[in-house]
Amino acid sequence: MKQRKLIVASALFAAGALALTACGGGSDDAGGDTGSSSTAAVTIYNTKPQNALIPSNTNEVGGGNILDNVFRGLVTYNPDTAAPENAMAESIESTDNLVWTVKLKSGQTFQDNTPVTAESFVKAWNWGAYGPNAALNNYFFAPIKGYEDLNPADPDEDGPKKAPVPTTKELTGLKVDSDTQFTVTLSTPQSFFPVEVGYTAFYPLPEAFYADTAAFGKKPIGNGPFQITSGDGDSGFTLEKWAGYKGADQPKIAKATFKTYTSDAAGYADLIAGNLDFMEQVPPSALVGDQYQKDLPGRTLNKPVGIIQTATLPMYVKGYDDPNLGKALSLAIDRATITKSVFNNGRTPATGWVSPIVEGYKPGACGEFCTYDPAKAKEFLAKSTFKGPFSYSYNADGPGNKESAEAICNSIKNALGVACQANPYVDFSTLRKDEVAKKMKSVYRTGWQMDYASIQNFLEPLYATGSSSNDGGYSSPEFDALIKKANGEKGEASLATYQQAEAVLSQQMAIIPLWYQSQQSGWSERLSNVKVTPRSTLDLVGLTVK
Amino acid sequence: MARYVARRVLQMLPVMIGTTLLIFVMVWALPGDPFAGRCGQRPCSDAFVAAETARLHLDQSLPVQYGYFLWNMLHGDFGTVANGDTVLHQMIRAFPITLKLTTVAIAFEVVLGIGVGILAALRRGRAFDRATLLSSLVVISLPVFVIGFLVQYIFGVRLGFFRVTVASGAPWRDLIMPGFVLASLSLAFVLRLTRASLLETLNADHVRTAIAKGLPRGMVVRRHVVRNSLIPVITYIGADIGTLLGGAIVTEGIFNIQGIGGLIFSAVKLRENATVVSVTTVVVLIVLVVNLLIDLFYAVLDPRIRYE
Secondary structure, X not given: OHHHHHHHHHHHHHHHHHHHHHHHHOOOOOOOOOOOOOOOOEEEEEOOOOOOOOHHHOOOHHHHHHHHHHOOOOEEEXXXXXXXXXXXXXXXXXXXOOEEEEEEOOOOEOOOOOEOOHHHHHHHHHHHHOHHHOOOOHHHHOOEOOHHHXXXXXXXXXXXXXXXXXXXXXXXXXXXXXXXXXEEEEOOOOOOHHHHOOOHHHOOOOHHHHHOHHHHHHOOOOOOOEEEEEEEOOOEEEEEEOOOOOOOOOOOOOEEEEEEOOOHHHHHHHHHHOOOOEEXXXXXXXXXXXXXXXXXXXXXXXXXXXXXXXXXXXXXXXOOOOHHHHHHHHHOOOHHHHHHHOOOOOEEEOOOOOOOOOEOOOOOOOHHHHOOOHHHHHHHHHHOOOOOOEEEEEEOOOOOHHHHHXXXXXXXXXXXXXXXXXXXXXXXXXXXXXXXXXXXXXXEEEEEEOOOOEHHHHHHHHHOOOOOOOOOOOOOHHHHHHHHHHHHOOHHHHHHHHHHHHHHHHHHOOEEEEEEEEEEEEEOOOEEOOOEOOOOOEOOOOOEEO | OHHHHHHHHHHHHHHHHHHHHHHHHHHHOOOOOOOOOOOOOOOOOHHHHXXXXXXXXXXXXXXXXXXHHHHHHHOOOOOEOOOOOEHHHHHHHHHHHHHHHHHHHHHHHHHHHHHHHHHHHHOOOOHHHHHHHHHHHHHHHOOHHHHHHHHHHHHHHHOOOOOOOOOOOOOHHHHHHHHHHHHHHXXXXXXXXXXXXXXXXXXXXXXXXXXXXXXXXXXXXXXXHHHHHHHHHHHXXXXXXXXXXXXXXXXXXXXXXXXXXXXXXXXXXXXXXXXXHHHHHHHHHHHHHHHHHHHHHHHHHOOOOOOO
């Protein structure tokens, strides 16, 4: 009796399990699509946008991925060379790099059939620059004349008094000349202005934005080749080709879905199972032993991106402003071994302060100081006033940060024979807080991701005296003068002067270049003509589906 | 019984207020500037900092901030998140998904854990019993993410029995694999606990009397043994529900489930205090209600238990 009951029970259980697997295996879902027709959507890995989908309020990749395909700014960037190419703009010209005349192509429209005019740009830029709108990309409009009036400073920093409300809502440096022309007057000359204006912050906005900003932030109406047809930040957005797009860069695919993932491990599992089509960065676990190349044969790339990692010396701590110290530490870091063992060659040792993919890059600005030479390092340390011990602060929430920090400290210990301690901060915002408050005690990890592909972007915002991201306190009148000069020049002359400014940084070595970052992307068998933009995202215009 | 229930419900109130206050203070005390990481490598503009400080009342003292929070919560306003969404909307979207996942996990625990535990106890010392003990030991020793990745890779990627990740909206059939992974550790414990409890009851006097009286073995087990053995097991499962709700974060990450685990994790990172406190409050409430139901269930299991 018992035996029979047991057999019956097991049989039922087995039958139930089989039924469940049948349910699970043959499913198809709303988000991704494994259909074989070429009209099926391309599924792309994305993270949840941190802010509303408003161009002047989006500064991270989750929102940027959507907006960069739904909008077109004045220029786009060539995926191969990173050079700016006219999109909405007909021409952007200036005689003195101070006053720029922007002419627009006529007949362009937004996806709600309202026209793209000079007003669309000027009004959008004024909105972004207006302090109380609290746009995250507000500082991009700082070079335009009149910015200070829209962003009065807090009279007593952290004190109880608040910043006063601005008296005006419009930048004096922006003037609409006609429907297809407007003039931009900067407060200082900028040679890189035509490169900068392609960034997300400068996209035009339709009148619908001002009518209902909150709704716009959930489903933006752009002027680019794709429009959002459904979705939200948590599950992902579906984009479809917009028939009314008149630009030259027409996409060849009909539909793209940016699926939101909470972890890159889940995304990678979907990628190798064939449920996901493209991942712009495979997780670090897939890089070990080049596993990702084995999992996705012939469907990966390893390409440098506009990101550099550096180690910064706090100039406000006694002894650290001695150039001999910076040189000693730089010579003591074995970049080649660390990039190979910690990052599996996902990074390339840096020879300067500028990423290799930008216009104006010249290798070797750091010279001998970015090589590994323990003997020379000891010489410089002997000449330095401060001889250690050192600590290297980093944020522990980034992949590979802990391992690379410990490797750097070990390298310094071995080369110089002084104590070095890796000092973890619990996360990025905690580290930033101490950096901004100038409370760092020793060397700390810094990095820079470019806003636009210009050598200027790797130099001025970081190393000019008092600039917004110069937390270490480095100051060099020679560097500042060269930057100012380069901003006023044009073309090759301007690039040459920027390179001279970069060379000045090697005199003090206040910021030690470590390595350039590369991206390791992978894709499914359905895609061909896969290219990544200089912003590390998938280029949807040239992409084709098999 | 009614008075007992009323008393328990009233006791929930101070527990909830105490917990929310505790969480609020802890999140508030986290180091780091809430704005430092928000604007990438640049300091946030003064206007942004001023606007956010006003929105979140960050310039007020802690009791005042907590007061604002409670007042808003009573009006149903749990706060807004940076991307314009409301915390309430986020919770309405995420909670059902995690609850579904937890339900699947509990179902596995109850059906497989108790079922196999009973069978193992009845076949004590034989091959089946040894096999279940060994496999449950293996499961207890492996961390949940190892089990998760293994199951996902073998059954999802390689064999294709299940979807690799969960589709948005979390349909039930997609949650089978993640639910099993989430339940695996607790399942092993429930199995062993049921087995041990059953073995103890099998030696009790009243069972020997029933067998001596001539009742069929099956009826003895069903009527007299199982119900008496279940009290420690039910206690464990009740306590486990809170752990499952909170600890699903790893499993949710592996299978891309948009539940409250990931919600809390990203909220802590971005210092979204309102989200963290609101979600934790609801979790505390759920745990309290479940524990009350478990306590009431004892009276069903054991008629000798009476509540005044």
